[in-house]
Amino acid sequence: MSTPILFWLVPFASLVALFFAWYFFRGMMRQSEGTERMQQIAAHVRAGAMAYLRQQYKVVAIVFLLLALFFAFLAYGLGVQNNWVPFAFLTGGLFSGLAGYIGMRTATYASARTAHAAGQSLNSGLRVAFRSGAVMGLVVVGLGLLDISVWYLVLNHFVEGVTDSQKLMIITTTMLTFGMGASTQALFARVGGGIYTKAADVGADLVGKVEAGIPEDDPRNPATIADNVGDNVGDVAGMGADLYESYCGSILATAALGAAAFAGDMQLKAVLAPMLIAAVGILLSVIGIFLVRTKEGANMKQLLSALGLGVNVSAVLIAVLTFVILYTLQLDNWVGISFSVIVGLLAGIIIGQSTEYYTSHSYKPTKRIAQSAETGPATVIISGIGMGMISxxxxxxxxxxxxxxxxxxxxxxxxxHMLTAASLSQGLYGIGIAAVGMLSTLGITLATDAYGPIADNAGGNAEMSGLDPEVRKRTDALDALGNTTAATGKGFAIGSAALTALALLASYIEEVKIGLLHIGETSITLSNGTVKAITDANILDFVDYYHISMMNPNVLIGVFIGSMMAFLFCGLTMNAVGRAAQSMVEEVRRQFREIKGILEGKATPDYARCVEISTKGAQREMLLPSILAIVAPVLTGFIFGVAGVMGLLVGGLGAGFVLAIFMANSGGAWDNAKKFIEEGNHGGKGSECHKATVVGDTVGDPFKDTAGPSLNILIKLMSMVSIVVAGLTVAYSLM
Structure with a gap:
């Protein structure tokens, strides 16, 4: 099967993204890192972040090796899986980890430079921080499309002995496997990083701000370096791996659906369409990044508008060019499918605006939470939970x-005819390509997200280095903006997860079909007695064959297990943060008690000990929830069969989607309510209202940075695992 000329736009766009990532990195490195004290603090944070990441990758490497051996056994031992699966799985994990590593390394070099640039002007600080965040955005999309391009070319060359139609099905379903590798790496990165950062943050806030009454990021606080390290390992490395798998998952699921929904020469066009839309989105993201700038003294709404200009211009242009791409491909119903892409884009914008409204302190919901602090921390927590539920x-x-x-x-x-087999396949393709549309400008939308932790670290560096209060005022403005854009980014990722997971449900049925062929089955018998060849059976035939309906107890059991998984996962990660934070609190109290002169600024705290506590706590605590997410679909499939797995995925999607939004928005609002008071409202810093919102923010930290953002990975990882082990489920399930 020859490769169309248009396909080469995909690897070209990936290389463009990687080039501009390098360009922005080099530009950032040319900026001054400030005074000697600023450089020392940045070096401490960088060393701590790299030490953590090295340790995490050692643990993850062992897990990946075991899983790859398991997949090799399924492929070469039991013959229920494609032989390429173990290798595709490993490359997905490798590229996902690499994206997180590059983004975090950039962030650790950028924080001090952002603080120094903020000493010149607000726009200079925004420019350095945002373009450093853009490195992460462009690396994620660049490596993602590069991995997809390479695997397409490799499989197209090596898969032989089948028709072109069957070849495309094998290529697309095999490529989905590297999505599982990316999801597995992302879950470890998000959970481990989230536990690390929130253990340090909670410990630093409770003992430093509430008990000792010292400012945030004060160098007298032993946990402050660990807190700054945590911003990088959780909100940069974890987030980069997270959105890498979202981006790749949406493209791969849609390509697989396109191979199933279309026939003849339309099949290849449907497979290439999501890749081409993503490629053009990269080029437009680069344009949008160059448009972001602001003026001195800008308020929150003006700063949000500055970032919004770049994002919105990119979104409008991709909406227009989608019609051009699909018209050039001459895909069937190209106009309608183009509108599906626009639907995804609009959904992403609406979710982003909704998140901004409920989490930014420029709007009433967060201001009401700040006002509730006048009656203490209990009402702050109650109002934050209530607002999160409404949101x-x-x-x-x-x-x-x-x-x-x-x-x-x-x-x-x-x-x-909307529920006929043909319409169902094309309709599901439309949903998948809507997810691609939502993530098509990820290069810039992720830049607005990754910029937040850089601005936060810049504020910490400014405080610890004793810079002019005006510098801290500017970095605080950038940090508050970062809290809002981070919350918006989380909402965006969760929304795309919902659309992608729905597309993966259909991809699961296609993988079941291939699994049946692997074990030598050639036909299925439907409920009306009709015998149908597997190669001719459609999605509705398999739904009938496996009795996938709400009247099947296996499906209902799966729904309950999937819903439970969302809550169990959150409970495990929240408790993990609590245990790690408790160790941190005890250590900070010990240092205040035993190292004389810390609070007077006459002695240096033992920062390394706090970094070590967070690192060990995160490594220990991340294993159980992450492994559960992998094991649950395998066991459900073994016991309850295909019907049980479909229920599991539906239950996990429904409960996980809503729970993730609630947790992300509650946490973001609590954080910004605290920031609102720190700006001088309701008594300002050090007041009783401020202490009440610090408690609320402490509760919200694991909500928004550990449990909440990990849920969208859980949703997709369970789908990916189900797809990868579909052959095992088909061959050996008990029901």
């Missing part, structure tokens, strides 16, 4: 509308 309505309704609109656009609004 789920708009994203859920938006995703629901996006699902049905993307589906209808893809089938040409043919209501009379």
């Amino acid at each position: 789920t309505a708009i994203p859920v309704l938006t995703i629901s509308a996006a699902i049905i609109l993307a589906y209808l656009c893809a089938i040409g609004f043919d209501f009379a």
Whole structure:
């Protein structure tokens, strides 16, 4: 099967992204890192972050080796899986980890330079921080498309002895496997990084701010270096790996659906369409990054507008160029499918705006939480939880509308036949490509997210280095903006996870079909007695064959297990943060008690000990929840079969999606309510109101930075694991 000329735009765009990532990195490195004290602090944070990442990658490497051996046994021992799967799985994990590593390394070099640039002007600080964040965004999309391009070319060359149609099915379903590698790495990165950063943050806040009454990032606080390290390992390395797998997962799931939904020469075009949309999105993201700038003295809304300009210009241009791409491909119903992409883009924008409204202290919800601090921390927590629950309505309704609109656009609004087998396949393709649309400008949207931890670290560096208060004022403005953009980015990632997971449900059925062929089955018998060849069976035939309906107890059991997994996962990660934070609190109290002169600034705290506590706690605590996410689909499939797995995925998607939004928005609002008071409202820093919001922020930290953002990976990882072990489920399930 020859490779179309248009395909080469995909690897070209990936190389463009990697070039500009290098360009922005070099530009950042040419900036001054400031005074000797600023350089020393940055070096401590950098060393701690790299030490943590090395330790984490050692643990993850062992897990990956064991899983690769397991997949090799399935492929070469039992013959229920494609022989390429173990290798694709490993490359997905490798590229995901590499994206996180490069992004974090950039961030640790950028923080002091951002603080120094903020001494010149607010725009200079924003420029350094944002373009450093752009390194992460461009590395993620660049490596993602490069991995996809290489695997497409390799499999296209080596897969032989089948028709072109069957070849495309094998290529796309095999490529989905490296999505599992990316998801597994992302989960370890998010959970481990989230536990690390929040253990340090909670310890630093509770003992430093509340008990000792010293400012945030004060060098007298022994946990402050660990806190700054945590911002990088959790919010940069973890987030980069997270969105790498979201990006790749949406493209790969849609390509697999395109191979199943279309026939003839349309099949290859449908497979290439999501890759080409992503490629053009990269080029437009680069343009958007160059548009971000602001003026001195800008308020929060003006700073948000500065970032919004770059994102919105990129989004509008990709909406227009999608029509050009699909028209050039001459894909069937190219106009309708183009509108499916626009539906995904609009859904992402609406979710982002909704998140901004509920988490930014420029708006009423967060101001109300700050006001509730006048009656103590209990009312802060109650109002934050209530607001978080209310905030789920708009994203859920938006995703629901996006699902049905993307589906209808893809089938040409043919209501009379919308649930026939042909329409179902094309409609699901529309939903998948809507997810691609939502993530098409990830190069710049991730830059707005990764910029936040850099600004936060810049503020810490400014405080510890004793810079002019005006510098800290500017870095605080950039940090508050970063809290909002980070919350927006989390909402964006969660929304894309919902659309991608729905597309992966359909991909699971296609993998079941291939699994049956692997074990030598040639036909299935439907409930009406009709015998149908597996190669001719469609999604509805397999739904009938496996009795996937709400009346099947296996499906219902799966739904309950999937819903439980979301809560169990959150509980495990929240408790992990609590245990690690308790160790941190005890250590900070010990140092204040035993190292004389710390609070007077006459003695230097033992920062390394706090870094060590967070590192060990994160490594120990991340294993159980991460392994559970991998084991649950395997065991569910073994006991309850294909029907049970479908229930598991539906339950996990429904509960996990809503719970993730609630936790991310509550945590973001608590954080910004604290920032709002620190700006001089309701008594300002050190007041009783401020102490109450610090407690709220402490509760919100694991909500928004550990449990919440990990849930969207859980949703997709369970889907990916189910797809990869579909052959095992088909061959050996008990029911």
